[in-house]
Structure formats: C-alpha cells, structure tokens
Amino acid sequence: METEQQTLDPPETSTPESPQPPKRGAPRTFRTDSLRSICSQVTRSGLARYISKLPLIDKFEAELKDLSDRDLRKHSLGLRHRAKSGESLAKLLPEAFALVRIAGARTMNMRHYEVQLIGGMIMFDGSIAEMETGEGKTLTATLPTYLYALPGKGVHVATVNDYLAARDAELMMPVYKMLGMSVGIIESQMSSDERRKAYQCDITYGTSKEFGFDFLRDRLLIRQTREQGLGVLGPLLAGKSQKNEEPVQREHFFALVDEADSVLIDDARTPLVISSIPGEAEKVAVACHQWAALAEREFEEDRHYEYEHDRKAVELNVSGRMLVRQIPKPKLLDTVGLVDLYDYVERAIKVKRDFHSGQHYVIRDGEVVIVDESTGRIAEGRKWSYGIHQAIEAKEGVEVTVATGQAARITVQDLFLRYRHLGGMTGTAASSKGEFKKIYRLNVIKCPTNRIPQRKLLPDRVFGNGEAKWTAIVDEIRDVHTKGRPVLVGTRTIEKSEHLSKLLEEAGIEHEVLNAHQVAVEAEIVSRAGQPGKVTVATNMAGRGTDIKLGEGVHALGGLHVICTELHDSARIDRQLVGRCGRQGDPGSTRQFMALDDDCLLVGLGPKRYKKMVEYGKNRQGELPSYANLFRKAQRKIERKHFGDRKVLLYHEKQRKKMHREMGQDPYLDSPD
Numbered sequence: 312m313e314t315e316q317q318t319l320d321p322p323e324t325s326t327p328e329s330p331q332p333p334k335r336g337a338p339r340t341f342r343t344d345s346l347r348s349i350c351s352q353v354t355r356s357g358l359a360r361y362i363s364k365l366p367l368i369d370k371f372e373a374e375l376k377d378l379s380d381r382d383l384r385k386h387s388l389g390l391r392h393r394a395k396s397g398e399s400l401a402k403l404l405p406e407a408f409a410l411v412r413i414a415g416a417r418t419m420n421m422r423h424y425e426v427q428l429i430g431g432m433i434m435f436d437g438s439i440a441e442m443e444t445g446e447g448k449t450l451t452a453t454l455p456t457y458l459y460a461l462p463g464k465g466v467h468v469a470t471v472n473d474y475l476a477a478r479d480a481e482l483m484m485p486v487y488k489m490l491g492m493s494v495g496i497i498e499s500q501m502s503s504d505e506r507r508k509a510y511q512c513d514i515t516y517g518t519s520k521e522f523g524f525d526f527l528r529d530r531l532l533i534r535q536t537r538e539q540g541l542g543v544l545g546p547l548l549a550g551k552s553q554k555n556e557e558p559v560q561r562e563h564f565f566a567l568v569d570e571a572d573s574v575l576i577d578d579a580r581t582p583l584v585i586s587s588i589p590g591e592a593e594k595v596a597v598a599c600h601q602w603a604a605l606a607e608r609e610f611e612e613d614r615h616y617e618y619e620h621d622r623k624a625v626e627l628n629v630s631g632r633m634l635v636r637q638i639p640k641p642k643l644l645d646t647v648g649l650v651d652l653y654d655y656v657e658r659a660i661k662v663k664r665d666f667h668s669g670q671h672y673v674i675r676d677g678e679v680v681i682v683d684e685s686t687g688r689i690a691e692g693r694k695w696s697y698g699i700h701q702a703i704e705a706k707e708g709v710e711v712t713v714a715t716g717q718a719a720r721i722t723v724q725d726l727f728l729r730y731r732h733l734g735g736m737t738g739t740a741a742s743s744k745g746e747f748k749k750i751y752r753l754n755v756i757k758c759p760t761n762r763i764p765q766r767k768l769l770p771d772r773v774f775g776n777g778e779a780k781w782t783a784i785v786d787e788i789r790d791v792h793t794k795g796r797p798v799l800v801g802t803r804t805i806e807k808s809e810h811l812s813k814l815l816e817e818a819g820i821e822h823e824v825l826n827a828h829q830v831a832v833e834a835e836i837v838s839r840a841g842q843p844g845k846v847t848v849a850t851n852m853a854g855r856g857t858d859i860k861l862g863e864g865v866h867a868l869g870g871l872h873v874i875c876t877e878l879h880d881s882a883r884i885d886r887q888l889v890g891r892c893g894r895q896g897d898p899g900s901t902r903q904f905m906a907l908d909d910d911c912l913l914v915g916l917g918p919k920r921y922k923k924m925v926e927y928g929k930n931r932q933g934e935l936p937s938y939a940n941l942f943r944k945a946q947r948k949i950e951r952k953h954f955g956d957r958k959v960l961l962y963h964e965k966q967r968k969k970m971h972r973e974m975g976q977d978p979y980l981d982s983p984d
C-alpha cells in the first residue's frame with residue numbers, strides 16, 4: 312500500500328509567483344456593491360490575496376480604458392514583449408487582466424465582474440476555480456488564457472465536446488482579437504494541416520480527447536520518422552516523416568480545463584487509445600467475440616457461472632466450462648486455447664448483463680458509441696478496454712473493431728500532467744477536492760458569487776417503488792407547469808426519459824425530450840428551457856454548459872424548477888443539473904426524487920440489501936422521508952469505489968510506463984492491450 316501511495320503522489324513543483332497578501336490591518340476599500348458582496352461571502356482567508364490585487368487591476372483599467380482600439384492592441388503587444396523577455400507573468404497579471412476587462416467591455420459589453428477577476432487569478436495560480444453555475448466561466452477563462460498566451464508558447468483551452476469548444480472560442484474571439492491574440496479551434500474532422508495551423512495560434516480551443524489524440528499521433532509520427540532513419544540526420548530532420556509530415560502540436564505549456572470535473576475526473580477512467588491495423592490474429596479475435604456473443608445465451612447464472620455484484624465480475628464454474636467445450640465453434644477458433652475461450656464467454660456474459668444500449672452506449676452509424684453515464688453525453692472516440700468494447704460490438708451485431716494491438720495510448724491524467732501549468736474551472740469541484748490534489752496537484756478554491764444565489768433546495772421525496780415515484784414526478788410537473796413556470800427534468804438514461812415522456816403524454820402535458828445524440832441541438836433546446844410553461848426532459852446533463860435564460864414573467868413566478876428523478880453515481884453530477892436554475896442571482900427551485908428500487912441502491916448497497924429494499928418498497932404507499940440518508944450513503948460508497956478505480960488505473964499506468972522506460976521503450980507507444 313505504501314508503495315502505491317508513493318507512486319501516486321506527484322512530485323513537488325514550484326508554483327508561479329503568487330500575488331502578495333494585503334498588509335495586516337490595512338483598510339480595505341469597497342468600490343462597488345459587487346465587491347462588498349464578495350467580501351461578505353469570504354469565509355476563507357485564502358481569497359484575501361486575490362482580493363488585494365483588485366484595486367491594482369482597477370487602477371490599470373482606469374489608466375488604459377480611454378486608449379483607442381489600436382493603442383490597446385499596441386499595449387498588449389508591449390506586454391507580449393515583456394513576457395517574452397522573461398518578465399514574470401505574475402507581475403504582468405494586473406495589467407493583463409485590466410486589458411482583458413477593457414476588451415470584454417468594449418467588444419461584448421461584458422466587463423468582467425470582480426468575482427471573475429478572482430476566478431481568473433485562482434486559475435492562473437494553478438488551481439481550480441469552483442464557480443457557481445451561471446457565473447460566467449466562459450468569460451472568466453479569457454483572463455488566465457490571455458496572460459499565459461503572452462509568452463507565445465501556446466495555451467490549450469480544453470472542454471468536454473467539440474460543440475462547446477467551438478462555441479466558447481467563437482464567443483470569446485472578439486476579446487482575444489482586440490488584444491492581438493490569434494485563436495484556433497480543433498475539431499474532430501480536421502486534417503493534420505488544419506490542426507497544425509490551429510496549434511500555431513496563441514490560443515487553441517479543443518476537447519481533451521483531441522489534444523490527447525494529437526499528442527499520440529505526433530508521437531507515432533516521430534517514431535516512424537526515427538525508424539525510417541531520418542532522425543539520425545539530426546535536429547534538422549527530426550519530427551518529419553517521409554511524407555514530409557510534421558507533428559501538429561507544439562509544447563505543452565498551459566492548459567485551462569473547463570468543466571474540470573468532467574474532463575479530469577469523469578473521463579479519466581478510460582484511456583485514449585489509437586489502434587494499429589488488424590492482422591491475422593485479429594481476424595481470429597473477431598471470430599471469438601462473435602462466437603461468444605451467440606454462445607452466451609446458453610449460460611445461466613448459478614448454473615454455469617457465478618456473478619459477483621460488487622465487482623460486477625463473471626466467473627464460469629465447472630459446468631460452465633464444460634458447456635464452453637461442448638458448444639460448436641467455427642474452424643477459425645481451432646487455434647484458440649480453452650482458457651481464452653472461457654474469457655471470451657465470461658466477457659460476453661458480463662457485457663450482456665452490465666452494458667445496456669441507450670444507457671451505457673448507443674449505436675450510431677453502425678458503431679458502438681459510449682454514452683458517458685455521468686453526463687448523459689456521447690463520449691466521442693472512446694473505447695472500453697479489455698475487449699469489452701469489441702464484445703459489445705459483437706453483441707449488437709455491428710462490425711467488431713477488434714483487439715488490434717494498441718499503437719498508442721495515454722490516460723487523461725498523464726495528458727494533463729504533461730503541461731507545465733494547469734488550471735481549471737467548474738461549478739462542482741469541491742466534492743472531488745482530494746482527488747484533484749492527489750492526482751493533478753490542483754487546489755480547489757471556491758469563488759464567491761456575483762449576486763447572492765436565490766436557488767431553493769426543496770426537501771427530497773422518497774418513494775417505495777419507481778411507479779409511485781414517476782406518478783409523483785408527473786404530478787409535480789403538472790403543478791408547476793400550470794402556474795406557468797418552466798420545468799427541467801433530468802433522468803439517468805435515455806430509456807427513462809422516454810418512459811417519462813410517455814407518462815407526460817398520457818397526462819396531456821406538452822414537453823420536449825432530449826437524448827444524448829446531438830449535442831448542438833440539445834444545447835439549443837436546453838437554452839430555451841427557461842421559457843414560461845416549458846417542460847423539458849433531458850438525460851442528466853445533456854445540456855451541460857448551456858446557459859438558461861428566464862423568459863418574460865418567469866422571474867416573478869419563481870424561476871425555473873429543476874427535478875432530479877434519481878440520484879446519480881456521483882453527487883457532483885446531481886449538482887450540475889441543479890445548477891441549471893438560479894443562475895446569476897435568478898430565482899429557482901430544485902427537488903430530488905428517489906425510490907427504493909433505484910439503481911443507486913443496487914450498486915451502493917449490494918444486491919442482498921437492495922433486494923430487501925425492493926421487497927419492502929413494492930407495495931408501499933406514501934413517502935418515506937427517513938430513507939433519504941440511505942441514498943446519500945450509497946452514493947458516497949459508489950463515489951469512493953470510482954475514485955479507487957481511477958487510482959488503480961493511474962497506478963498501473965505508472966508501473967507500465969516505468970517498465971517501458973526501463974526497457975528503453977516509449978511508454979505511450981509499444982503498449983499491449
């Protein structure tokens with residue numbers, strides 16, 4: 312255990328020079344209401360050093376705000392020279408932030424609030440700014456991004472999907488342009504040339520997945536170059552292949568991660584993998600998966616295999632193994648050992664039991680595409696490892712994209728730890744504080760809100776069974792809807808969205824349903840969810856990162872009402888949904904519904920206790936408020952388990968990389984499945 316701790320603990324690094332705290336006893340002047348509100352919310356002295364910088368930013372802003380656009384750009388150029396000639400970025404911070412603030416006000420009529428300046432300083436400092444949902448993280452990001460872009464080494468702004476990357480880059484483009492910064496966007500369909508151009512820009516927006524894959528492709532390219540013997544000609548030719556291709560990325564200098572919890576934690580359980588071209592062995596593997604997918608139907612729990620609910624593990628017993636031997640097999644499988652066949656069958660059974668279409672994945676254009684359970688979104692380009700993905704493909708009868716030896720792989724953790732400086736922002740980081748610190752060396756610092764939040768958390772409602780719960784949900788939607796207030800309902804799966812939609816139809820309640828298929832369309836629908844009387848049903852976080860503006864009159868009625876239909880595996884995800892209402896000081900309310908047959912109890916309490924709960928709740932009428940705590944306890948247990956999984960992945964990756972290095976290999980390439 313001790314060795315594990317050691318390997319997991321990242322080495323100490325020096326942090327950038329940080330702003331000085333105010334002198335003891337120095338009087339603090341409050342210039343604006345907003346600043347007064349900040350200070351009233353400051354409960355942690357950690358913010359004092361950021362607050363102390365605000366007057367200096369104000370001073371620079373006052374000095375520079377009358378400059379013409381041209382002079383503003385010139386001034387920005389001056390800052391670039393100073394940064395390039397080695398002046399510390401911490402020293403340039405007040406002036407740089409003032410410039411960005413002026414550019415925001417001038418180009419978009421959005422002058423950064425003091426709390427946003429504080430958020431920007433937190434991120435600059437190599438921490439995660441936890442800013443309430445709706446506080447304007449997109450605009451806040453421009454501050455550290457601009458500052459770190461000054462030395463010209465490139466800044467990567469990473470977020471969860473192509474749509475958000477493009478949207479945020481385009482939204483903020485005017486600010487950067489005014490200050491003479493070039494902005495590039497990486498999108499999944501781009502050619503290498505387009506990518507290279509985007510990475511040459513001062514600031515590059517993209518997804519963590521694209522940043523990771525580009526890194527891996529570059530790595531493969533460099534190796535190919537070396538293998539072709541060009542590398543020996545020295546630095547002149549290094550990094551160019553025979554086709555004269557060059558790597559697309561530059562150095563990894565500063566990455567700013569938006570939706571940091573989603574990118575750095577939720578996505579961190581599956582590595583990014585580039586596969587190599589299939590050969591003869593792969594054909595056999597395809598045949599094995601396809602055979603196992605058919606054979607699996609013959610196997611019964613307890614008769615042929617044991618299923619361990621805690622670990623979700625399948626193990627064939629003696630009669631199961633016998634059955635494997637008896638089931639006819641195609642000729643191609645003659646060379647496959649029995650032990651391997653047992654594995655294939657166990658995997659096929661596991662996949663049948665634990666991976667469901669519409670919940671864990673969807674089939675899109677003949678491909679199995681992972682739905683990130685925690686966000687309800689398509690996890691583009693990801694694959695489950697250990698043959699699970701291929702087993703699902705075989706089960707669904709689509710092309711099996713098989714067990715190709717992996718050409719290259721990297722985990723999200725490794726990717727972001729490669730950056731010299733890392734910062735992030737999110738609405739919901741506090742519950743993962745320990746993980747951010749341990750794995751990424753990032754502190755989480757809570758930012759005060761610009762206006763006092765007005766969101767009402769209504770008491771939980773617990774029911775004996777799903778049926779009673781859904782009936783109560785429909786009743787509550789009807790109640791709120793008839794008052795003209797908009798309602799946003801989050802469900803855990805696409806199937807449940809559809810179930811609720813059917814119930815709403817029967818109840819004659821007009822509504823809109825979203826699923827995880829098209830992020831851009833969803834985001835637009837969610838952004839309209841604040842219109843009077845609107846009912847929107849979405850898989851948990853289908854519209855994450857989308858701003859919901861209240862329609863006319865909705866403010867007076869109490870704002871948007873958010874209904875969470877089930878607890879999620881992580882409390883953070885529940886809070887993201889809750890964060891759709893009560894934005895920027897708007898009114899709003901939210902309620903959590905639960906039932907004793909919810910999945911959360913099965914995973915959190917185990918099948919034995921779950922069965923008892925389900926039995927107990929079956930014919931229960933009315934509500935069971937005293938059970939709410941049990942749900943939260945189960946949720947915490949699941950969170951701990953997931954954290955454990957990620958730690959194990961990281962530990963194994965570290966061991967694997969160490970081994971590769973010792974053998975003189977590239978740890979990101981040369982990796983077995």
Ligand SMILES: Nc1ncnc2c1ncn2[C@@H]1O[C@H](COP(=O)(O)OP(=O)(O)OP(=O)(O)O)[C@@H](O)[C@H]1O
Nearest residue numbers: 421422423424444445446447448449450738856858
């Ligand atoms: N300084 C500002 N002045 C005026 N409006 C602002 C300012 N900052 C942000 N806003 C507005 O606040 C709203 C919320 O911004 P944004 O969507 O970036 O919030 P967010 O923190 O990213 O939310 P979420 O956590 O839900 O993604 C937007 O409509 C934006 O235009």
